[in-house]
Amino acid sequence: MLNRALPYYLEDRTGVFTGSDFDDMYDRMFLRVSPPPSHLSHAPSSPASPSPFSLMIYASTRRSSTQKEYAYAYRERNPSMRQGEPAIVLEFGPRGALGNATFIGPSVGKDGKEKSTGVTTETIFMGHWLKKTGMFSGSLSRKFRASDGEEYRWMHQGAEGQEWTLVDSRDYLIAHYNLKPQSKPAYTTSGNVLTIHEAFGHLSVEILASLTIMRHIAAHNL
Numbered sequence: 001m002l003n004r005a006l007p008y009y010l011e012d013r014t015g016v017f018t019g020s021d022f023d024d025m026y027d028r029m030f031l032r033v034s035p036p037p038s039h040l041s042h043a044p045s046s047p048a049s050p051s052p053f054s055l056m057i058y059a060s061t062r063r064s065s066t067q068k069e070y071a072y073a074y075r076e077r078n079p080s081m082r083q084g085e086p087a088i089v090l091e092f093g094p095r096g097a098l099g100n101a102t103f104i105g106p107s108v109g110k111d112g113k114e115k116s117t118g119v120t121t122e123t124i125f126m127g128h129w130l131k132k133t134g135m136f137s138g139s140l141s142r143k144f145r146a147s148d149g150e151e152y153r154w155m156h157q158g159a160e161g162q163e164w165t166l167v168d169s170r171d172y173l174i175a176h177y178n179l180k181p182q183s184k185p186a187y188t189t190s191g192n193v194l195t196i197h198e199a200f201g202h203l204s205v206e207i208l209a210s211l212t213i214m215r216h217i218a219a220h221n222l
Helices: 037-042 064-077 198-220
Strands: 008-012 020-024 030-034 053-060 088-092 100-108 114-125 141-145 151-159 162-168 173-178 193-196
Touching: 008 198, 030 198, 053 198, 088 198, 141 198, 151 173, 151 198, 162 198, 173 198, 193 198
Parallel strands: none
Antiparallel strands: 008 020, 008 193, 020 030, 030 053, 053 088, 088 100, 100 114, 141 151, 151 162, 162 173, 173 193
16 A cells, blocks of 8 residues: 655755754644754854854744744734743754753653643753764764654765655665755755655654754764
8 A cells, every 4th residue: 555645845944954944845844943042143153163052943833934923923912922942952062062962841740641831851962862873884874762762863865865864773764854956046945855754743853853963963074
């Protein structure tokens, strides 16, 4: 039986891993990578930033273009409005050193149901979460265990036409990321796309966070 589920096609608006919006072309999913709100003016201008910096991964319910318009109108009526909580916070050290990844989620009671208030956090060193696939493997082939308990592996240029490829433990394709070739003109879209197979949409934030770290590792030759 053919799998006719439509993947999520998330347009990467800027192509820059230190800050961008990822909007599904069919308006089903909206993600964002951004510095902390209080540090927007201090976002690293280049991958070789000498100072420590943080990136936050957000899951939103609105496309970035309408989100800004909505937020402005809402703030006019509610000056105390704050940006929503990030799902994952990535903290990098001086000169691009890997730091910690903090996962933020709702509190769960003993009955297994989400509590109406409170959040839980879990912090892990990036190098322990996103591990090299082997003792002698390159730094751009790494695996991580997601919240579903399964293991996934990122590869750089591991498949033809794909900048980054994500597979599961059976080598089934889960997601891939493509940057627009500089030789191709940009029209109404950026041409940069993160594609996530529909069955793995619930892992989209973890996929984006791990991809962001992988691109950071590549940019710093770590």
